[in-house]
Amino acid sequence: MKYHLSFIAILMPLALGQAAELYVAITGNDTSPGTPSAPLRTIQHAADLAQPGDTVTVHAGVYREYINPPRGGESDTKRIVYQAAAGEKVVITGSEEVKNWEKVQDGVWKATLPNTFFGSFNPFAELIGGDWFDAKERSHHAGAVYLNGDWLAEAVSLEEVLKPMTATPLWFASVDATRTVIWAQFNGVDPNAQQVEVNARRSVFYPDKTGRNYITVRGFTLRNAGTPWAPPTVEQIGLIGVHWSKGWIIENNDIAYSTCSGITLGKYGEAKDHNTGSASGYVTTIERGLKNGWNKETIGHHVVRDNRIAHCEQAGIVGSLGAAFSTITGNTIHDIHVRQLFSGAEMAGIKFHGAIDVTISRNHIYRTCRGMWLDWMTQGARISNNLCHDNATHDLFVEVNHGPFVVDNNIFLSPKSIEDDSQGGVYAHNLIAGGIDLCPTFFDGRKTPFHKAHSTEIVAIHDNPSGDNHYYNNLFMRGGSLEKHDQAHLPMWMDGNVYFQGAKSSKHERDPIFRSGSDPALALVEKNDGFYLTMTLATALGSERPSQPVTSARLGKASISGCAFENPDGSPITIGTDYFGKPRNAANPTSGPFEAPGTGTITMKVWPLTVGRKAK
Numbered sequence: 089m090k091y092h093l094s095f096i097a098i099l100m101p102l103a104l105g106q107a108a109e110l111y112v113a114i115t116g117n118d119t120s121p122g123t124p125s126a127p128l129r130t131i132q133h134a135a136d137l138a139q140p141g142d143t144v145t146v147h148a149g150v151y152r153e154y155i156n157p158p159r160g161g162e163s164d165t166k167r168i169v170y171q172a173a174a175g176e177k178v179v180i181t182g183s184e185e186v187k188n189w190e191k192v193q194d195g196v197w198k199a200t201l202p203n204t205f206f207g208s209f210n211p212f213a214e215l216i217g218g219d220w221f222d223a224k225e226r227s228h229h230a231g232a233v234y235l236n237g238d239w240l241a242e243a244v245s246l247e248e249v250l251k252p253m254t255a256t257p258l259w260f261a262s263v264d265a266t267r268t269v270i271w272a273q274f275n276g277v278d279p280n281a282q283q284v285e286v287n288a289r290r291s292v293f294y295p296d297k298t299g300r301n302y303i304t305v306r307g308f309t310l311r312n313a314g315t316p317w318a319p320p321t322v323e324q325i326g327l328i329g330v331h332w333s334k335g336w337i338i339e340n341n342d343i344a345y346s347t348c349s350g351i352t353l354g355k356y357g358e359a360k361d362h363n364t365g366s367a368s369g370y371v372t373t374i375e376r377g378l379k380n381g382w383n384k385e386t387i388g389h390h391v392v393r394d395n396r397i398a399h400c401e402q403a404g405i406v407g408s409l410g411a412a413f414s415t416i417t418g419n420t421i422h423d424i425h426v427r428q429l430f431s432g433a434e435m436a437g438i439k440f441h442g443a444i445d446v447t448i449s450r451n452h453i454y455r456t457c458r459g460m461w462l463d464w465m466t467q468g469a470r471i472s473n474n475l476c477h478d479n480a481t482h483d484l485f486v487e488v489n490h491g492p493f494v495v496d497n498n499i500f501l502s503p504k505s506i507e508d509d510s511q512g513g514v515y516a517h518n519l520i521a522g523g524i525d526l527c528p529t530f531f532d533g534r535k536t537p538f539h540k541a542h543s544t545e546i547v548a549i550h551d552n553p554s555g556d557n558h559y560y561n562n563l564f565m566r567g568g569s570l571e572k573h574d575q576a577h578l579p580m581w582m583d584g585n586v587y588f589q590g591a592k593s594s595k596h597e598r599d600p601i602f603r604s605g606s607d608p609a610l611a612l613v614e615k616n617d618g619f620y621l622t623m624t625l626a627t628a629l630g631s632e633r634p635s636q637p638v639t640s641a642r643l644g645k646a647s648i649s650g651c652a653f654e655n656p657d658g659s660p661i662t663i664g665t666d667y668f669g670k671p672r673n674a675a676n677p678t679s680g681p682f683e684a685p686g687t688g689t690i691t692m693k694v695w696p697l698t699v700g701r702k703a704k
Contacts, residue, residue: 107141110134114149131155131170131180143169146308148176152184154289161302164335170293172307182289182327183234183312186270189279195253197279198271201286203263211287211314212261212268216348219319219365220433228430230314230347233259233272234285239345239399241427246271256427287314287347291325298332298356299386307340315348319434320408320441320463321373322361324354327400330390332356332381332410337391346400353390353407353414353440356380367488367534370464371549374442374537377409382442382544388412397421401429403439404456412444412544413656416451418697424456436461437479443469445542445656450474452619452695459483459502462493464536466510467649468656469493473667473681475619475695477501477612483522486510488552490538491646492653496638497667497681499621499694501612505568511556511578512646514653516638516663519681520568521610526554531577538649542656547649553577556647560584561635563680564591565610565623578647584635586679601632601679609689619695625687634676638663667694 112134116127127147128134132155134144140162161167172178184205189197203210212231217223226244233240235257243249243258249271259272270286272279292310310328318324323331327343329352330336343350355377364373374382381387387410397404397419404421407414416438425435437456438448445468452475453459459476462469466489476483479502484495491512498518500506505522506515509532532552539546555578559570562585569592573580582597588608593600608623636642640660643653654661664672667681678684682692 107143108139109143109145110137111145111147112151113147114151135170138168140168140302141166143171145171145173146178147173148178150179150181152181152288154182154291155180155293156296157293157300157303158295160295160300160333161335163302167302167304167335167337169304169306170308171304177309178307179309179311180292181285181310181312182287182292182314183232183285184288186284186286187280189272189274189284192271193250195273195275196250196271197274198269201268201270203266203268206268206288209288209290209314210263210268211290211347212270213263214290214314214316216317216430218317218362219321221317221319222431224430229261230287230290230316231261231270232287232312232314232345232347233270234283234312234345235274235277235279236283240272241429249273285312287312290314290316291327291329293328294325294352295331295333300331301333302335303330303333304337304339305341306337309342311343311345313346315346315402317432317434318349318352318354318402318406319362319365319432320355321364321370322355323357324349324352324406324408324410326350326352326354326406328352329354330410332387334387335389337393338395339391339393341395343395344398344400346402348400348402349406350397350400350403351392351395351405353388353392353405353411355408355410367536370441371535371537374409374465374546378544378546382409382412384413384543388414390414392416392419394418395420398423400424401427402432402435404437404453406434406439408441409544411440411446412442413446415447415449417447417449418451420452420695422453422455426455426457428457436485439463441465442544443467444539444544445469447472447656448474450697452697453483454478457481458485461485461487462489463487465489465539466493467491467539467651468542468654470655471495471498473497473697475499475501475697482507482525486513488532488534488536489513490536490550490552490648491556492643492649492651494653494661494663496663497665499667499681500568501610503567508554508557509552511553511648514558514560514638514643515562516558516560517666517677517679517681518562520562520564521566523567524570524572526572526575538651541651541654542658550648555580558582558643559597560638561677561679562586563588563629565589565608566591570594570597584679586629599633612694618693620691621694622689622691624689625685628687629678629680629685630676635679637672637674637677668697
């Protein structure tokens with residue numbers, strides 16, 4: 089039997105156990121060997137062939153696929169890498185084009201599709217719902233209709249589509265045993281002459297089995313998926329997701345237009361999914377997760393960095409238990425849950441349950457329903473150097489956690505900065521320009537777990553009194569105030585905070601610094617090359633009296649968990665750099681996120697944040 093030389097070129101590295109590189113191109117063929125001169129046609133076929141240590145390189149084009157990687161890598165150094173070819177735009181989409189539109193009336197068209205068009209998953213027949221989901225007394229489906237890349241909104245009824253158009257174009261679908269009929273509003277255009285697409289896949293890149301570890305996904309445009317609602321009690325399926333695995337790297341991707349969630353770092357599925365929508369029910373979910381491998385050795389440790397995540401109606405990044413020990417950094421997350429057609433308890437730019445030893449740093453989060461929501465078991469987490477603004481509610485919500493966790497060097501500019509329903513938190517060197525709420529004001533009786541340090545192992549469960557928080561060296565401007573903490577049940581520690589424009593301190597701070605008569609004229613301006621923050625300081629920060637550095641020795645331990653404030657590796661914490669990575673004055677660190685910014689009108693480029701970043 090004779091073999092083509094290019095085919096032998098692929099087989100030889102595999103036979104010798106060496107890493108291979110498989111190539112995919114729109115002009116390829118899945119019967120080809122996957123060499124540069126004879127590429128494969130589909131990414132899925134390359135995934136079927138790829139072994140630990142291999143790289144799949146995809147050339148420019150639109151790939152209408154769902155990639156289900158059948159295996160992962162063996163270690164961090166022997167992973168399977170999926171990457172877009174350098175400098176080329178590779179789109180992987182869960183949608184299909186539709187061209188057979190028939191005009192119904194001015195602005196309204198319909199398309200009739202056989203159900204076989206969708207294969208085994210018809211998103212227009214798939215209802216969204218489950219634990220903690222609020223449908224607002226109507227039906228919602230995983231389907232979506234896109235006109236030239238932007239999506240229309242689902243109507244309540246066909247009658248609504250047939251009414252005069254508003255600023256938001258609508259669609260409605262009817263599905264029977266054999267066909268799907270979609271009516272849609274196209275404002276003044278012929279959809280057959282435009283690019284019109286509809287959701288046809290639940291996900292774009294997601295393993296159907298757990299434990300497919302050490303996969304890298306890099307440099308793609310990933311879009312258009314009919315994802316399901318992803319509360320913390322179910323298998324969390326995203327446009328891209330890791331499915332209860334370890335060690336993924338998701339980097340430099342453009343991820344957009346998910347019916348529910350963009351990236352999922354969540355749990356596996358089980359028979360009890362969507363049947364435990366209560367605090368006590370989630371405790372049993374955690375207990376089952378522990379029996380199913382939720383530990384430091386087998387789950388989490390993902391890196392999600394330098395992605396753009398947008399237009400997801402539940403969350404940009406969501407994860408129940410499976411995000412533990414992960415790093416989320418350098419991402420731009422915007423336009424999350426902005427349409428608000430449905431509601432519930434799981435919507436945010438980042439929404440994690442069980443963020444044990446998670447680092448969330450240097451992200452830009454804006455135009456979301458809520459910036460970051462860390463819910464249950466946020467222990468050992470560090471939330472640093474993030475820029476948050478124009479979020480509908482709070483930039484950060486910490487709910488029923490017992491600590492320790494650290495929130496430092498952030499810029500919080502939304503009307504509400506922090507919602508605090510936790511203990512054991514440190515808030516240091518932040519710029520807080522919005523309100524701070526205690527929720528509930530005094531005491532939350534829900535019983536939630538705390539763990540051994542740097543572990544998923546549960547020590548006990550505890551109710552949630554307010555307090556046991558540290559506020560050190562922050563700047564409070566506009567609506568930022570600490571007065572609500574006067575009602576805290578547990579002790580509070582406050583020092584070195586500076587209050588502008590009538591912002592109020594708490595009785596727990598002995599010597600607050602007030603600059604009530606000084607207007608810093610705080611403003612965030614978007615320019616062609618990024619976002620700039622301006623503020624005016626009449627006198628230098630730190631001129632009133634020196635501040636003290638924030639260190640593990642100063643912070644001690646969280647009172648309920650008994651764990652020390654320290655890094656994930658157990659080393660001591662020192663907040664020794666500022667928002668830009670500039671070293672702080674160890675003897676008198678400047679209050680706020682910027683070390684020694686000077687006086688007068690100060691303009692700083694706060695995004696993209698490049699200063700102080702390490703090369704990858």
